Amino acid sequence: MKTFIITGIQMRNKGAQAMFLSLSYSLKSIYGECEVIGFANKYDDPEQYTFPLLPYDDFTRPALRYGLYKVPFLVPIATGIVGYLRKSDKWRNKITDMKKALQRADAIFDASGYTLGSGWPKQSGRMLLDTIRIARRFNKKIILMPQSFGPFDWGEKDDSDFIDEVKKELTYPLKIYARECEGYECLTSLGLQNVELSADMVIREKIFPSASQISTRHRDVKEYYPAPNSVGFIINKNVFRIGDASAVIDLYAKMLQRLLENGENVYILNTSTADTDLVKQVLGKVRNSQKVQVISGEFSSPELIDILARFKYVVASRYHSVVFAYRSGVPAVVLGWASKYTDLAALFQQQDYVFDIRSTTAAEILDGVDKMGASYVDEARRIRECLVGVQATSVVQQAISALEEQGISATVTTHHQVPSSRGNGKATAMTV
Numbered sequence: 001m002k003t004f005i006i007t008g009i010q011m012r013n014k015g016a017q018a019m020f021l022s023l024s025y026s027l028k029s030i031y032g033e034c035e036v037i038g039f040a041n042k043y044d045d046p047e048q049y050t051f052p053l054l055p056y057d058d059f060t061r062p063a064l065r066y067g068l069y070k071v072p073f074l075v076p077i078a079t080g081i082v083g084y085l086r087k088s089d090k091w092r093n094k095i096t097d098m099k100k101a102l103q104r105a106d107a108i109f110d111a112s113g114y115t116l117g118s119g120w121p122k123q124s125g126r127m128l129l130d131t132i133r134i135a136r137r138f139n140k141k142i143i144l145m146p147q148s149f150g151p152f153d154w155g156e157k158d159d160s161d162f163i164d165e166v167k168k169e170l171t172y173p174l175k176i177y178a179r180e181c182e183g184y185e186c187l188t189s190l191g192l193q194n195v196e197l198s199a200d201m202v203i204r205e206k207i208f209p210s211a212s213q214i215s216t217r218h219r220d221v222k223e224y225y226p227a228p229n230s231v232g233f234i235i236n237k238n239v240f241r242i243g244d245a246s247a248v249i250d251l252y253a254k255m256l257q258r259l260l261e262n263g264e265n266v267y268i269l270n271t272s273t274a275d276t277d278l279v280k281q282v283l284g285k286v287r288n289s290q291k292v293q294v295i296s297g298e299f300s301s302p303e304l305i306d307i308l309a310r311f312k313y314v315v316a317s318r319y320h321s322v323v324f325a326y327r328s329g330v331p332a333v334v335l336g337w338a339s340k341y342t343d344l345a346a347l348f349q350q351q352d353y354v355f356d357i358r359s360t361t362a363a364e365i366l367d368g369v370d371k372m373g374a375s376y377v378d379e380a381r382r383i384r385e386c387l388v389g390v391q392a393t394s395v396v397q398q399a400i401s402a403l404e405e406q407g408i409s410a411t412v413t414t415h416h417q418v419p420s421s422r423g424n425g426k427a428t429a430m431t432v
Contacts, residue, residue, distance in 0.1 A: 008112030011043035015320030018301035037309040114148035146179040150186030211302040232314035253285035270296040331379035
């Protein structure tokens with residue numbers, strides 16, 4: 001039985017969770033029986049999931065990279081101390097388990113969303129580079145699945161040295177899939193020959209599990225469904241990091257106000273506790289805010305897809321909320337600040353509904369809201385038509401083919417039936 005490790009993931013961020021699930025279940029659809037192990041940075045109570053997770057963090061990663069497990073008694077003692085200080089036994093025996101998993105793994109797939117680029121500190125990028133070094137230490141092939149890269153302009157003294165480090169380490173992966181043109185150009189400008197362009201896995205792969213497949217504590221989310229013919233509204237705290245906070249709150253309030261004035265039945269979908277106070281602040285600036293209903297809770301990514309599929313269109317500024325909407329054929333008015341939003345929208349001929357928070361006026365955005373209200377039926381049809389083309393090929397299958405060419409994988413059995421949730425609330429059988 002084949003064994004694959006997926007790194008660069010976490011379960012608390014639902015976009016990161018969705019990338020892991022998309023990759024994991026696509027691998028299972030190709031191989032049938034295979035073991036997929038998640039090396040996850042953040043997760044709560046791994047027993048709630050139907051798949052194995054091991055803690056891949058600032059404690060375990062150096063131990064694996066530098067081979068500290070070779071020193072007698074060092075890891076057990078260190079594990080005990082860290083567990084005592086942090087009041088958790090999540091690391092107990094886990095480094096040994098991770099070492100064994102790495103030794104028997106057929107390949108490693110990294111499913112980071114965005115770590116290597118000046119939108120984040122260099123330390124975030126170094127986590128990805130450490131993963132590549134660990135793959136090399138264990139002599140394993142690694143493929144970086146679709147994610148964002150660049151730009152590489154931190155404006156710091158050590159930029160040149162760090163970029164040299166990036167170039168050196170990124171020559172090792174068998175394949176690097178950049179999901180935006182900007183990232184592709186950033187990587188190929190370094191002279192890398194292993195880079196390809198690919199859309200996000202969650203939108204490109206047909207396979208996606210239902211909530212009942214991934215959790216031992218499945219619940220019925222029908223009680224959270226919005227009323228028919230409603231509009232979804234999703235606030236993102238990261239927008240406040242990009243723009244002036246008070247201006248962003250005013251903009252969100254104006255958009256909500258315009259939707260109400262247009263006679264829309266609006267639901268704010270609050271998927272993160274970090275956004276709760278922001279929701280309250282925005283509603284405090286909206287007249288007749290009692291007409292805006294709030295759907296709030298900790299939902300899994302399959303549950304979010306299920307809920308988002310019920311809206312006629314959404315106003316969103318979380319990248320994967322737009323991905324979830326598009327794969328369900330739901331149009332979106334998008335507030336963004338990076339090329340990942342425009343490149344995603346271009347796949348579905350939705351460029352007219354993407355607005356850069358840094359350079360677009362409120363009037364232009366409100367015009368976009370009005371336009372969507374009048375055209376969402378046509379836009380939904382266009383998205384569904386484009387989705388067929390986007391999902392005509394599989395980046396996971398392409399990655400597996402690259403491994404086969406290296407003589408790593410045995411004969412692949414395809415077309416295994418895997419129940420799949422595509423946002424319509426129903427489980428259907430899909431094949432790759």
